[in-house]
Amino acid sequence: MSTAPALSRGPAWGYGTGPMTVPPDSGALRAALARPADWRDFLALTKPRVMSLVIFTGLCGMLAAPGHINPVLGFTAILCIAIGAGGAAALNQWWEAEIDAGMKRTRNRPLPAGRMSRDSARDFGVGLSAASVMVMGLAIGWLAALILAVSIVYYAVVYTIWLKPRTPQNIVIGGGAGAFPPMIGWVAATGHVSLMAVVLFAIIFIWTPPHFWALALFVKTDYAKVGIPMMPVVAGEPSTRRQILGYAVVLAPVSLLPWWIGGAGAVYGVCAGVLSAVFLALSVRVGLRTRSGDEDAMKPEKQLFAYSILYLFVLFGALVADRWIEVGFHG
Amino acid sequence: MVEPELTPAERKRIIAARNRALALVLLALVVLFFAITIVKVKI
Numbered sequence A: 001m002s003t004a005p006a007l008s009r010g011p012a013w014g015y016g017t018g019p020m021t022v023p024p025d026s027g028a029l030r031a032a033l034a035r036p037a038d039w040r041d042f043l044a045l046t047k048p049r050v051m052s053l054v055i056f057t058g059l060c061g062m063l064a065a066p067g068h069i070n071p072v073l074g075f076t077a078i079l080c081i082a083i084g085a086g087g088a089a090a091l092n093q094w095w096e097a098e099i100d101a102g103m104k105r106t107r108n109r110p111l112p113a114g115r116m117s118r119d120s121a122r123d124f125g126v127g128l129s130a131a132s133v134m135v136m137g138l139a140i141g142w143l144a145a146l147i148l149a150v151s152i153v154y155y156a157v158v159y160t161i162w163l164k165p166r167t168p169q170n171i172v173i174g175g176g177a178g179a180f181p182p183m184i185g186w187v188a189a190t191g192h193v194s195l196m197a198v199v200l201f202a203i204i205f206i207w208t209p210p211h212f213w214a215l216a217l218f219v220k221t222d223y224a225k226v227g228i229p230m231m232p233v234v235a236g237e238p239s240t241r242r243q244i245l246g247y248a249v250v251l252a253p254v255s256l257l258p259w260w261i262g263g264a265g266a267v268y269g270v271c272a273g274v275l276s277a278v279f280l281a282l283s284v285r286v287g288l289r290t291r292s293g294d295e296d297a298m299k300p301e302k303q304l305f306a307y308s309i310l311y312l313f314v315l316f317g318a319l320v321a322d323r324w325i326e327v328g329f330h331g
Numbered sequence B: 001m002v003e004p005e006l007t008p009a010e011r012k013r014i015i016a017a018r019n020r021a022l023a024l025v026l027l028a029l030v031v032l033f034f035a036i037t038i039v040k041v042k043i
Helices: A027-034 A039-045 A048-064 A071-095 A097-101 A118-140 A142-163 A170-174 A176-190 A195-218 A220-225 A237-260 A266-287 A299-330 B008-042
Strands: none
Touching: A039 A071, A039 A118, A039 B008, A048 A071, A048 A176, A048 A195, A048 A299, A071 A097, A071 A118, A071 A142, A071 A176, A071 B008, A118 A142, A118 A176, A142 A170, A142 A176, A170 A176, A170 A195, A176 A195, A195 A220, A195 A237, A195 A266, A195 A299, A237 A266, A237 A299, A266 A299
């Protein structure tokens, strides 16, 4: 039994200096060629936990939209969003197999663990991505398919290949990839991109940096080890904390936008206000912390990370509840 | 960490399970495409 392949990546955070080369298949990854991958490994390649949030926000975007969609077509649209997200996740793991091997959090994924060949992961990712866009286009509409295709390319190419190894702003710009699902759901139901669809995109876009940097604060040693220029590694903890707080301050009014522009009612407005106030309070605690401790002392950061997931689930759930209440009252 | 070598029986079991999973997915897709067709014809 051998250990994971040694990383031969260059020094960290050399952003602006061109792409960091990912070494060709080696060691554990090549050993996987002789081993048939289990179906569970293919499933793991789609990052099911991340997919659950993508499915949920896509579904909420669809249910909160003013249009009506046949349940079969609605199910198909959500399935396409899920499959597209799975395909993008597989491509992400194909590209980052060597990086994943160097991080405690990801070293047991199918590729770094040597349970699957790299080519299988690539083919699986391309197949899922292409199939999701084609089915979305044929069954739902080509505008929704186009946005789905953009989101897949955005995540697999713009974020994974281009931004992530180059700049500490990777998650800020790359966060756009995760912001597309509610917009796709909305377009699937209505057939067009409205202001509300853009606002839903903006909420997730602004939510992503504090969510991800809270995680990055307590796993920063992992990122530093593999040369990924995450904000805490490059700019340091104090700067990251200030930026988390800054994004939380911006998120509060942005989360209230659906109510202000008349896209959602008071139920959503009250929920968004309360949820964002708690988000802000937790971010203040993280943002104003001056003493950085070891991983065990990162309780406020872990709490903010956990709450940020709950925040998004409840916020989008409130959006749907608000819409259903409105439909119930006005028919 | 690299997984240990597989015995022929384990290899066969993995491939069989994978084939069953693939067959189920394909069957589900056939049902879904059939349903989509019906809906599209009605719209």
